[in-house]
Amino acid sequence: MKKKTDNNKIDQHNEVEVWKGKYLRALADYQNLDRRAREEKDEIRKYAAMHILERIIPVVDTLTHVQKHIKDPGFDLAYKELWAVLHEQGVEHISVQGKPFDPHQMECIEVIDGEENIAVEEVLPGYTLHGKVVRVAQVKVGKIKNNPISE
Amino acid sequence: MSKIIGIDLGTTNSCVAVMEGGVPKVIHSSEGRNVFPSVVDPIKNIVGDVAKRQIIINPKSTVYSVKRLMGRKFKDASVQTDQKLLPYIVKAGKNDMAVVEVEGRQFTPQEISAKVLGKIKSDAEHYLGEPVTQAVITVPAYFDDSQRQATKQAGEIAGLEVLRIINEPTASALAYGLDKKNAHTIAVYDLGGGTFDISILELGDGVYEVKATNGDTHLGGDDFDKVILDYFAEEFKKENSVDLRKDPQALQRLRDAAEKAKIELSSSMETEINLPFITQGKNGPLHFVMKMTRAKLEALVGDLIAKTIEPVKKCLTDSKLTAKDIDEVVMVGGMTRMPKVVSIVKEFFGKDPNQSVNPDEVVAIGAAVQAGVLSGDVKDVVLLDVTPLTLGVETLGGVSTPLIQRNTTVPTSKSEIFSTAADNQTSVEINILQGERPMATDNKSLGRFILSGIPPAPRGIPQVEVMFDIDASGILNVTAKDKATGKAANIKITSSTGLSKEEVEKMRQEAEAHATEDMEKKEKIEAKNKAENTMYVAEKTLKDIGDKVKAEDKTAVQEKIKAVKAILDTGSKEELETKTSELSDVLQKVGAAAYQTPGTGDTAGAGAGKPGEEPKTEEKKDDKKVEEGEVVS
Numbered sequence: 001m002k003k004k005t006d007n008n009k010i011d012q013h014n015e016v017e018v019w020k021g022k023y024l025r026a027l028a029d030y031q032n033l034d035r036r037a038r039e040e041k042d043e044i045r046k047y048a049a050m051h052i053l054e055r056i057i058p059v060v061d062t063l064t065h066v067q068k069h070i071k072d073p074g075f076d077l078a079y080k081e082l083w084a085v086l087h088e089q090g091v092e093h094i095s096v097q098g099k100p101f102d103p104h105q106m107e108c109i110e111v112i113d114g115e116e117n118i119a120v121e122e123v124l125p126g127y128t129l130h131g132k133v134v135r136v137a138q139v140k141v142g143k144i145k146n147n148p149i150s151e
Numbered sequence: 152m153s154k155i156i157g158i159d160l161g162t163t164n165s166c167v168a169v170m171e172g173g174v175p176k177v178i179h180s181s182e183g184r185n186v187f188p189s190v191v192d193p194i195k196n197i198v199g200d201v202a203k204r205q206i207i208i209n210p211k212s213t214v215y216s217v218k219r220l221m222g223r224k225f226k227d228a229s230v231q232t233d234q235k236l237l238p239y240i241v242k243a244g245k246n247d248m249a250v251v252e253v254e255g256r257q258f259t260p261q262e263i264s265a266k267v268l269g270k271i272k273s274d275a276e277h278y279l280g281e282p283v284t285q286a287v288i289t290v291p292a293y294f295d296d297s298q299r300q301a302t303k304q305a306g307e308i309a310g311l312e313v314l315r316i317i318n319e320p321t322a323s324a325l326a327y328g329l330d331k332k333n334a335h336t337i338a339v340y341d342l343g344g345g346t347f348d349i350s351i352l353e354l355g356d357g358v359y360e361v362k363a364t365n366g367d368t369h370l371g372g373d374d375f376d377k378v379i380l381d382y383f384a385e386e387f388k389k390e391n392s393v394d395l396r397k398d399p400q401a402l403q404r405l406r407d408a409a410e411k412a413k414i415e416l417s418s419s420m421e422t423e424i425n426l427p428f429i430t431q432g433k434n435g436p437l438h439f440v441m442k443m444t445r446a447k448l449e450a451l452v453g454d455l456i457a458k459t460i461e462p463v464k465k466c467l468t469d470s471k472l473t474a475k476d477i478d479e480v481v482m483v484g485g486m487t488r489m490p491k492v493v494s495i496v497k498e499f500f501g502k503d504p505n506q507s508v509n510p511d512e513v514v515a516i517g518a519a520v521q522a523g524v525l526s527g528d529v530k531d532v533v534l535l536d537v538t539p540l541t542l543g544v545e546t547l548g549g550v551s552t553p554l555i556q557r558n559t560t561v562p563t564s565k566s567e568i569f570s571t572a573a574d575n576q577t578s579v580e581i582n583i584l585q586g587e588r589p590m591a592t593d594n595k596s597l598g599r600f601i602l603s604g605i606p607p608a609p610r611g612i613p614q615v616e617v618m619f620d621i622d623a624s625g626i627l628n629v630t631a632k633d634k635a636t637g638k639a640a641n642i643k644i645t646s647s648t649g650l651s652k653e654e655v656e657k658m659r660q661e662a663e664a665h666a667t668e669d670m671e672k673k674e675k676i677e678a679k680n681k682a683e684n685t686m687y688v689a690e691k692t693l694k695d696i697g698d699k700v701k702a703e704d705k706t707a708v709q710e711k712i713k714a715v716k717a718i719l720d721t722g723s724k725e726e727l728e729t730k731t732s733e734l735s736d737v738l739q740k741v742g743a744a745a746y747q748t749p750g751t752g753d754t755a756g757a758g759a760g761k762p763g764e765e766p767k768t769e770e771k772k773d774d775k776k777v778e779e780g781e782v783v784s
Contacts, residue, residue, distance in 0.1 A: 021527070029172045032280060065428035069436050103197060107204035110399040117208070123400050138403065141208050 046130060049089060053134050057127060060086075064125070094126035096137045106137045114142025155285045155314060155526045156275050157518025159322070160264060160302065162218040163344030163371070165189045166515035167271045169279065170523035175326070175516040177509075178278045180270070186511050190215040191266045193258050198270040210238040212253040214263050216345065219368070220249040221260040221305075222298030229368065261301050265308035272309055286311045287522040289514050292318040292350045292361045314525050320350035321359045322517025323481045327505050330354060334479040336362075336472065340496055340504065342459065343484035345371040349463045351470040351477070363469035365462035372413075372486045375452050379409035382451055383424070383441065391437055393430060401430045405439070416445045417488050449491045456495055463499065480504035485511050536561050539655040542619055542627065545582035545591040547572045548676035554619045557587065561625065566618035568634075574610050578603035581617060581631050583644065587662030589673035595658075602631040602640040610687070671724070678727040682715050685731050689738050699745045707737045 060082070067079050094105050096119040101108060105126060106119055114120035119139040126137025157175070159166040164186040168177045180187045180199065187199040190206065191214045197205075206213040219233045225243035234241045242257065244250030250257045268286075275283045290302050299316045306313035320339035324330060329337055334354065341348040348366040352359040383405055384395050395401040408424050415422040426439035467473060482504045486492060496504050508516060537560050543553040546569065554565050571579060580601050586594030605613050614634040621627050630641040662669070689712050693705060700708075711734035718726050 026172065033171070035280065036278075062427045065436070069428070101205065101208065103201045103204040108206075108208045109403050111208055136204060138400070143208070 047132060050129055050132070050134060053091065053127070053129055057135050061124065090130040091134070092128050094128060094133070094137050096122050096126065096139050101139070101141050104136075105133060106139045108141045109138050110140045111143050112140050113145050114140075116142060116144050118142050153281055153283060153285070154275075154279055155287060155522035156271070156283055157322075157515055157520070157522045158268065158271055158286050158288045159319070159512075159515035159518060160218070160267065160288055160290075160305075161186075161189055161343065161514075162216050162346055163189060163373075164511070165267055165271060166512055167275055168512065168515040168519035169275065170519050170526075173523075175519040175523070177512045177515060178275050180274050181277065185509075187270070188215070189218065189264075189267050191217070191263050193263060193266060194254055194256070196266070198266050211240065214239055214251050214253070214258070217251065217260045217263040220251070221264065222294070222301035223249050225249045259301075261305040261308060264302070264305035268306055268309035268311060272311055284310065284312055285314050285522075287315045287317060287518045287525065288313055289319045289322045289518050290316055291348060292320050292364045293348075293366075294318075315521060317518065317521055318350070318359075318361060319348070319483070319514050320352055320361070320364075320481070322514045322521065323483050324352060324359055324479075324517065325520040326508050326513045326517035327479075327481060328520075329479055329481070329505075330357060330359065332479075336477055337479045337481060338463075338466075338477045338500065339481045339483060340459075340463070340487065341366075341483035342486040342492065343371050345369070345373055347371060347459050347462065349459070349466045351466055351472065353470075362472070363466045365466040365469070367458060367462060370455065370458055372484075374455055375413060375486060375489075376406065376409050378451050378455065379413055379448070380405055383409060383439070386441060387429075387439055391432060393432060393437065395430060395439070398430055404429060408439075412443055413448065413489070416443065416448045417490060420445050445490070452489075452491070456489075456492055460495070460499065474500050477502075481513070482506040483510055483513050536623075536625060538621060538625075540585050540658060541587055542597075542621075543584050543594075544569070544617060545584055548680050549591045550673060550676050551584050551586070551589055551591045551594050554617070555621070561621045562623045564618060564620035566616055569615045569617055570611050571605065571608070571613050571615075572610055575607040576610065576613075577605045577607055579605065579615055579631065581629060581640075581642075583627070583629055583642070586658050588665065589669045590676075593661075593665070593669070597627070597644045598629075598642050600629075600631070600640055600642045602633060602638065604636060604638045605633050606635055609691075611684075675724040675727070678724045678731070679719060682719060682727045682731045685734050685738070686712055686715050686719075689734055692738060692741065696741075696745045700741050701744065704737070704741050704744060708734070708741055711737050 063079060063082065067075065096106055099119055101117050101119050109123055112120060118141065119137075120142040121140040122137055123140060124138035127134045154169050156167050156169045156178070165188075166177060166186045168175050170176075177185050179185055182200055184200075188203045190202040191198050192202045192205065192209060192212055193214065194212050195202075195209075202213055203215075206215070216233075216237065219237075220230055220241065223230050224247050225241070226247065227249070230241065230249045240252040242250055242252050244257050244259060248259065250259050251263065252258075268288075272283055272286075286306055288302055288306055290299055294302070302316055303313045319341065320337075323339050323341070324334070324337055336354070337352050337359070339348075339350045339352065341350075346366065346368050347370040348364065350364045351362045353362050354360075380396075388394050395405050404426050408426055412422050412424055421442060421444045424439065424441045424443065428436045429439040430437050477500055480496060480500050480502060482493065482496070487496075487504075487506065487510045493504060493506065537558045538555055539557060541553045541557045542555040543551050546552045552567075554567060555563065569579070578601050580599055582591065582599040583597045584591055584594040585597050588594050602615065605615070616630075616632045616634055618630045618632070619627065620630075625645075627644040628641060629644070630639055632639040689708055693700070693708060697705060711730070715727075715730045715734055718730060722730070
């Protein structure tokens with residue numbers, strides 16, 4: 001008789017431990033979710049424009065091409081206006097010309113003759129929003145010709 | 152009690168997931184993406200997108216697809232083939248195992264993969280906010296013991312104890328919970344970035360065993376992109392006599408456009424590709440403009456998709472099965488998003504494949520499910536109920552004030568402070584309502600009870616805390632407690648989630664249909680309440696400081712009070728609001744003037760009560776901001 005009640009007690013104790021564990025885990029998950037939600041909210045507020053920017057940047061690229069090839073004072077003004085707004089919203093051009101290649105801000109699409117490991121030519125401009133990279137710049141990186149590179 | 156993560160260590164891309172709240176969740180990389188490239192520069196120690204961006208500068212030191220070399224001897228036929236295609240040096244290292252050589256240093260595939268796993272570990276730790284030391288990692292079903300051991304080692308080098316190595320197709324099955332559905336025989340069709348794998352699994356003793364595998368180690372999304380790119384380039388060449396593939400800048404844009412078109416045509420029937428100023432022609436800038444239909448795309452890639460069928464047939468033969476014997480088909484890998492791929496698979500097996508889980512993430516998710524089982528998280532999936540309809544109480548004016556919104560997961564509890572509507576009101580009636588309409592009469596009353604013994608006080612002064620608590624079985628307990636005396640009353644309602652589905656739907660639809668008129672009604676009531684309150688405050692003020700007020704100001708206030716009173720029951724919302732703010736304005740002047748006159752001490756007085764009124768509760772609105780959502784322990 002005694003053993004049976006002991007077993008019951010043990011079983012119940014084990015069950016309690018199981019549920020305690022589940023509860024603590026759920027609570028921990030909840031606290032993590034809470035923390036993350038708060039962090040995400042701050043991120044979203046600051047970088048809300050990121051999503052739109054990512055879609056607009058290629059259009060800005062096209063307009064930049066247009067501006068280079070078509071001389072029109074009206075268009076120039078419009079282009080200037082566009083950039084005034086972008087700057088005001090925190091968009092900045094990533095300066096790459098002549099700088100050492102940095103894969104966090106640049107992507108190399110071609111290697112050409114030039115100063116070793118320096119971004120010699122900007123092929124596509126890169127942009128940041130409040131310091132966060134929206135799109136990396138595409139650059140041509142230099143390599144000294146006839147440099148005895150190891151096999 | 153740290154979490155065990157589930158890792159899909161892929162040839163082209165890697166992905167990681169973890170169980171949270173009983174559900175697998177993909178952990179985003181520090182760059183914000185759900186997967187990242189399995190690319191490593193072991194000298195510069197960079198991994199992922201960052202490493203990929205400099206692959207052209209350092210083709211010999213940026214290692215990708217190292218999974219192809221994992222756990223293999225240098226002399227293996229596949230290593231010999233791959234070596235010709237890989238730009239970095241592959242050599243025979245210790246024990247003749249295949250290793251990569253970068254700038255004179257040798258790295259085993261384990262060491263390279265460890266860098267990928269290291270990034271996964273750190274991204275996961277950042278997400279979870281705690282150290283991560285254990286993982287489940289997936290491998291292809293055809294990996295032999297040496298390859299599995301090497302994968303385990305890679306984990307160890309990265310500081311992860313690899314609790315289990317599981318097969319990728321098995322992981323996909325777990326992601327869909329097929330083991331719980333008792334799907335006996337399943338086929339996993341995995342068309343990823345660079346490889347195609349078909350596996351047939353059989354359920355035995357609650358565990359999936361691999362019956363046979365087959366595939367094509369050099370067939371994937373990249374090949375599809377190439378076919379499209381070549382088509383674009385050829386068309387352009389026909390029109391403009393320029394081969395865009397020769398210009399690295401144009402090539403890059405074309406490649407991105409090909410991938411984008413492929414993706415768009417999975418959801419649209421037609422897409423337009425616009426690449427203005429793609430290159431310089433003899434007479435000025437050239438533009439690439441093309442329309443592409445889904446039909447054209449399917450014609451272009453038809454052969455590639457057909458290439459997957461042969462291995463599938465062989466796999467079935469090896470398992471001694473036919474297509475009809477397969478209970479479930481699972482789609483894995485980004486390319487399986489293409490409708491043509493899905494339809495070919497559906498046609499072959501004669502059933503709809505499982506594709507509801509993101510095909511890029513499904514293997515990692517399955518690994519996380521396994522990780523959850525190992526950590527004791529997932530023994531049985533706990534499904535929580537939600538309250539189908541909003542629960543609240545009736546407040547002044549017959550308004551329904553919500554406490555627990557519909558679709559709130561239960562168990563849950565919420566409390567709010569209410570007060571009395573009339574001076575010297577000593578009891579409040581709590582009428583518990585269920586429904587979405589703003590007016591109490593339009594909702595269902597689940598029950599009502601009275602809390603009495605509230606010490607007499609001016610209206611709005613007493614604090615009655617009303618707490619709603621729903622337990623896991625859906626039983627609603629409502630308690631009302633007078634914070635001054637501690638006196639409490641409560642009621643237990645057993646059928647708060649007991650409405651049938653049809654009834655719930657009907658109530659929701661009605662709420663929608665009447666939304667505008669309900670809102671107007673409610674706003675009017677609120678305007679009326681505000682008017683009454685302002686009147687009350689005005690009368691009280693005159694009583695308290697009437698002697699300090701100039702006669703003409705007093706008359707002005709009294710007139711305004713009369714004006715409000717006159718339209719209290721009949722006026723429109725706008726009229727009430729206008730008259731109320733007029734009264735408020737003159738009252739403020741009176742109040743301001745009173746401070747100018749040297750004071751003789753103020754009279755604290757209880758306003759004239761209306762003890763005969765039916766006791767209702769009024770929502771407490773005064774300067775003290777009532778805290779919402781107090782969780783009563």
